[in-house]
Amino acid sequence: MDRLFYTARDEEIINGEATDIYFMRIVEVLKAAGLDKVKVRAEFHVVNLPRNYKWAVFAGLKEVVNIAVTKELPITIYAMPEGTLFKANEPIMVVEGNYVDFAVYETTFLGILRHYSSVASKAARIKKLAGNKSCIFFGARVVHPAIQPMVDRASYIGGCDGVAGVIGARLIGIRPSGTMPHALMIVFRHASGDHTLAWAWFDKVMPSDVPRIVLVDTFFDEREESMMAAKLLGDRLYGVRLDTPSSRRGNMEAIAREVRWTLDLAGYRNVKILISGGVDEDDVVRLRDVADMFGVGTSIAFPPSVDISMDIVEAYDEKSGRWVPITKRGKLPGFKQVYRCRGTLDDQVVPWGVEPAPCPDGSKPVPLLRKFVDNGRAVESIPSDQEIRNYVLEQLKYAEI
Numbered sequence: 001m002d003r004l005f006y007t008a009r010d011e012e013i014i015n016g017e018a019t020d021i022y023f024m025r026i027v028e029v030l031k032a033a034g035l036d037k038v039k040v041r042a043e044f045h046v047v048n049l050p051r052n053y054k055w056a057v058f059a060g061l062k063e064v065v066n067i068a069v070t071k072e073l074p075i076t077i078y079a080m081p082e083g084t085l086f087k088a089n090e091p092i093m094v095v096e097g098n099y100v101d102f103a104v105y106e107t108t109f110l111g112i113l114r115h116y117s118s119v120a121s122k123a124a125r126i127k128k129l130a131g132n133k134s135c136i137f138f139g140a141r142v143v144h145p146a147i148q149p150m151v152d153r154a155s156y157i158g159g160c161d162g163v164a165g166v167i168g169a170r171l172i173g174i175r176p177s178g179t180m181p182h183a184l185m186i187v188f189r190h191a192s193g194d195h196t197l198a199w200a201w202f203d204k205v206m207p208s209d210v211p212r213i214v215l216v217d218t219f220f221d222e223r224e225e226s227m228m229a230a231k232l233l234g235d236r237l238y239g240v241r242l243d244t245p246s247s248r249r250g251n252m253e254a255i256a257r258e259v260r261w262t263l264d265l266a267g268y269r270n271v272k273i274l275i276s277g278g279v280d281e282d283d284v285v286r287l288r289d290v291a292d293m294f295g296v297g298t299s300i301a302f303p304p305s306v307d308i309s310m311d312i313v314e315a316y317d318e319k320s321g322r323w324v325p326i327t328k329r330g331k332l333p334g335f336k337q338v339y340r341c342r343g344t345l346d347d348q349v350v351p352w353g354v355e356p357a358p359c360p361d362g363s364k365p366v367p368l369l370r371k372f373v374d375n376g377r378a379v380e381s382i383p384s385d386q387e388i389r390n391y392v393l394e395q396l397k398y399a400e401i
Helices: 010-014 021-032 061-070 099-130 145-157 166-172 182-192 196-205 222-236 252-265 281-287 385-396
Strands: 039-046 076-079 093-098 134-137 212-215 237-242 272-276 293-296 308-317 322-325 336-340 347-351 370-374
Touching (some): 010 061, 061 099, 093 099, 099 281, 099 293, 134 145, 145 166, 145 385, 182 212, 196 222, 237 252, 252 281, 281 293
Antiparallel strands (some): 039 308
């Protein structure tokens, strides 16, 4: 084996090696048959969104564009801007070019877009339900370390307020967010007999700009440990984290309300409550009135799959000099555009070049598919991760779950 980890290298992905074997084989077949100059338009879309999903977040475009531009693939890419909320049966990206020039990249492009969009969509749903409460992605330990940064980025642009992963946060350009593990208290308890020294030493060692959020469920009741931490750290205590193991979880809402009541009664109203440990959508809805922050890992890192597929929808006829709609049965042929009325998720899908109907207020809807790559050259830059996240959050204001 020529590597330590079973992960693809950058050059292997860029060269089209991260693919299914049948794509390599059909390229050989098409070239042998003299069909290597057949020009097509291939559409990326989702036929059915995951159960109860009304929309998903389009993510991963930046990496697709990076491949096309780095390899100088002779293709043109039209796409919705990264971070766009889209619906089923809408084209989210279209690749135009000789089929043999991008056939081996179908697997790679789909893998990037599917994984990114699945994680970003789940993060957006969690953030939408959390409202003005913070949501931190704690999922680095849930995935292979080789893809931690990618999952961190997907969760962040999907709406999470921060990520715990060190590399992911650095690549995004934000500071990693985190608290402390149970191991810290256990080591201090074993060494000194007093686990609260873990909080004191954390406060002593960490820079002042690191929030003092302490774990308060290691040895005693959550309410008791919260008060112990508040008395020990005073005004320096930013928050307490409730991470009760599921085997002893009981009613987390009741536990959190008890902690909140007790802290408030003692004058520690500014101490925030962070809840983590198996948090999913139902938990956020049930606990958002009593929690200030959520640490969410597994449910975002392993979300329902947004099953993006790619299908040829047009082929270029050299004799007539025009594009001919063609696709397999069950799919809608033809190059399409998606138009959206501003401030809504009300969309129209129409054949490319056909004028859409006006919006209910009489305004003209906005076209969503734009050209990002033209014959291997980038023609529109991808916004920063922070800008993409802001774009997602703006759309979430009028998106429904």
